[in-house]
Amino acid sequence: MLTLLLILAMSSQGQSLVDSGLDFITAFPENVAYFYPFFPKNSLNITALYDNTEVNIYFKGILEHTVILQQGQTEVYLPPSDVEEHKLDVSQKTIQVVSNNYVVVLSISKQEDSVQTNVVYPYTNLGTFYSIPQLNYSEMLSKFPQATGSIKARYSFFRLLIINAQNFTNYIEIVRISQQIEQFQLQPYTLLQLALDGSEVSVESLYNMAVIVSHPCLEATSCKCNMMLNQLRPDAHWGQSFILPLLNIPTWLHITVNTILTGNTLDAGTLEPIQSGTQSISTIYPASLRLISPGLILEVIPETMFAACYLVHFSVAYGNVLVIAETLSRSEVYIDRSFLSSNSWTAIANTKYSIVSVLLHGRHVIWHPTSKIAVYMFRNMTGGIQYGGPAVVLGEKPDPDGCSLHPPEITVAPTPMSWPESHQYCTSTSDELISPSTVIARSALTEFLRNAANTEHWIGLRRSLLTLDWYWQKGNESEDLMDTQWGAGEPSDPVQGMCASVFSDLTWKSVRCCTELKAICYKKPDYFPVLEL
Ligand SMILES: *[C@@H]1O[C@H](CO)[C@@H](O)[C@H](O)[C@H]1NC(C)=O
Ligand SMILES: *[C@@H]1O[C@H](CO)[C@@H](O)[C@H](O)[C@H]1NC(C)=O
Ligand SMILES: *[C@@H]1O[C@H](CO)[C@@H](O)[C@H](O)[C@H]1NC(C)=O
Ligand SMILES: *[C@@H]1O[C@H](CO)[C@@H](O)[C@H](O)[C@H]1NC(C)=O
Ligand SMILES: *[C@@H]1O[C@H](CO)[C@@H](O)[C@H](O)[C@H]1NC(C)=O
Numbered sequence: 001m002l003t004l005l006l007i008l009a010m011s012s013q014g015q016s017l018v019d020s021g022l023d024f025i026t027a028f029p030e031n032v033a034y035f036y037p038f039f040p041k042n043s044l045n046i047t048a049l050y051d052n053t054e055v056n057i058y059f060k061g062i063l064e065h066t067v068i069l070q071q072g073q074t075e076v077y078l079p080p081s082d083v084e085e086h087k088l089d090v091s092q093k094t095i096q097v098v099s100n101n102y103v104v105v106l107s108i109s110k111q112e113d114s115v116q117t118n119v120v121y122p123y124t125n126l127g128t129f130y131s132i133p134q135l136n137y138s139e140m141l142s143k144f145p146q147a148t149g150s151i152k153a154r155y156s157f158f159r160l161l162i163i164n165a166q167n168f169t170n171y172i173e174i175v176r177i178s179q180q181i182e183q184f185q186l187q188p189y190t191l192l193q194l195a196l197d198g199s200e201v202s203v204e205s206l207y208n209m210a211v212i213v214s215h216p217c218l219e220a221t222s223c224k225c226n227m228m229l230n231q232l233r234p235d236a237h238w239g240q241s242f243i244l245p246l247l248n249i250p251t252w253l254h255i256t257v258n259t260i261l262t263g264n265t266l267d268a269g270t271l272e273p274i275q276s277g278t279q280s281i282s283t284i285y286p287a288s289l290r291l292i293s294p295g296l297i298l299e300v301i302p303e304t305m306f307a308a309c310y311l312v313h314f315s316v317a318y319g320n321v322l323v324i325a326e327t328l329s330r331s332e333v334y335i336d337r338s339f340l341s342s343n344s345w346t347a348i349a350n351t352k353y354s355i356v357s358v359l360l361h362g363r364h365v366i367w368h369p370t371s372k373i374a375v376y377m378f379r380n381m382t383g384g385i386q387y388g389g390p391a392v393v394l395g396e397k398p399d400p401d402g403c404s405l406h407p408p409e410i411t412v413a414p415t416p417m418s419w420p421e422s423h424q425y426c427t428s429t430s431d432e433l434i435s436p437s438t439v440i441a442r443s444a445l446t447e448f449l450r451n452a453a454n455t456e457h458w459i460g461l462r463r464s465l466l467t468l469d470w471y472w473q474k475g476n477e478s479e480d481l482m483d484t485q486w487g488a489g490e491p492s493d494p495v496q497g498m499c500a501s502v503f504s505d506l507t508w509k510s511v512r513c514c515t516e517l518k519a520i521c522y523k524k525p526d527y528f529p530v531l532e533l
Contacts, residue, residue: 017396031216033111047069047105055068060092134269158214161214170206307372405526
């Protein structure tokens with residue numbers, strides 16, 4: 001077992017993160033799959049989450065392309081042909097994607113039949129401390145008899161690509177097992193590529209950086225190879241519990257930790273064959289896990305990073321989507337607007353999860369209305385080599401109404417006001433005065449009132465001046481009242497109150513509309529459009 005003397009950096013551990021953002025930086029490492037020169041086709045698929053999103057794309061710091069996208073629309077950006085970084089050196093070959101509203105970015109590195117897709121993390125999900133998976137190329141090859149080992153010296157190691165994501169000079173330190181430290185300075189938005197020999201332990205910087213491990217031609221079977229690319233998660237986004245997405249191919253497990261693992265039979269930094277039945281792994285300290293097989297290195301999604309809604313993309317051919325969901329609610333996983341109905345769900349021993357693989361092509365939204373799931377996407381090259389990785393996370397929290405891009409937001413008016421003023425205030429600063437008439441709004445209100453003992457606030461409920469019937473006023477729209485939650489003796493007669501308030505025990509009371517109370521304003525979640533299957 002390796003003894004790693006390192007600092008823990010786990011500030012935001014334990015919360016899932018969406019892959020959407022306003023600011024992205026990445027690079028295209030060399031792809032020499034197939035050992036002979038096809039022209040590479042590298043691209044970025046940029047998908048907008050909102051209408052009228054302006055996206056600017058920079059290469060080497062220079063604006064190359066601008067486009068306005070509507071919600072759900074994908075722009076395929078083809079960078080200049082010299083985008084691939086072959087040299088082990090400092091370079092300016094980075095691509096930045098900057099937008100005025102949220103987008104997600106998938107990078108695609110294609111060389112004939114060899115394709116590698118990778119979710120580009122937004123700036124907000126980058127970090128300043130990354131433990132490096134100690135991948136030793138010769139050790140890896142020795143585990144797979146089908147790999148011939150006939151690689152050229154130039155391809156006999158993995159590569160580490162460090163990109164300065166800030167508009168400041170960044171100071172970078174690489175620590176090795178021997179505790180030897182190398183220091184580098186990186187200009188704004190430039191990158192540094194290094195050979196990895198398995199002795200690197202961590203990379204630390206002053207400002208956020210993106211860190212990518214790659215291999216131009218990872219040996220697979222029958223003299224074929226596949227380009228491999230894995231954008232590392234900063235240690236702060238690691239987990240302690242993992243459900244392995246087992247594939248139908250021999251796979252080994254590689255584990256990276258930033259402190260000593262105790263009481264675990266897995267040695268950090270070495271490859272262990274996966275025993276049949278091992279599908280759930282927990283570690284005492286945060287770790288990152290990779291599944292390795294000829295042509296494939298897949299980073300496992302930690303359980304704490306499971307999310308409610310994912311986007312999967314496949315180019316022309318069919319691909320496999322692997323879904324891990326709680327067994328009790330696995331029948332509620334949606335593919336777009338339909339349930340994922342499958343007879344192949346398998347419960348994973350000693351866990352609350354089940355797993356299934358489905359064949360899909362095109363683009364789909366996979367989501368769950370009540371619990372968090374994990375979704376991976378895979379494709380086969382001709383010859384059976386699989387590639388793929390985690391799908392794009394669009395939404396973190398489950399929402400019964402769809403793929404919610406952000407959870408509902410509640411704000412409270414700063415001062416007490418009459419009901420009409422409160423309605424006006426909420427409509428202009430948010431969406432509406434809250435109407436707990438939907439599951440999602442009701443749970444947001446319950447959550448809010450849990451921390452608001454003995455209070456009374458306005459809600460969007462009032463009587464019609466004509467019929468005296470109660471109705472919901474949601475922004476400019478009104479809606480009939482279906483279920484009610486009046487307190488004892490409520491509602492009183494119209495003279496006593498034409499508007500309604502809510503108490504911290506969730507009951508309603510009729511109140512005169514000119515009474516001054518604080519309003520609870522509600523901003524509805526936004527949903528990603530889901531299509532018919
Ligand atoms: C990598 O693995 C090879 C073969 O297993 C071994 O000889 C070599 O020492 C390893 N390199 C490092 C840096 O551990
Ligand atoms: C980076 O900083 C330079 C110098 O301060 C400035 O001219 C440039 O516009 C900045 N670039 C971006 C993308 O903010
Ligand atoms: C990228 O987007 C284009 C246009 O939507 C689509 O045809 C293609 O299949 C996508 N590529 C991948 C790998 O998802
Ligand atoms: C890819 O190959 C695996 C194993 O051979 C198989 O289970 C899977 O269905 C194949 N996927 C596609 C999309 O053909
Ligand atoms: C609501 O109505 C007001 C006044 O008629 C109008 O100015 C505003 O744009 C409307 N808001 C929405 C969201 O329709």
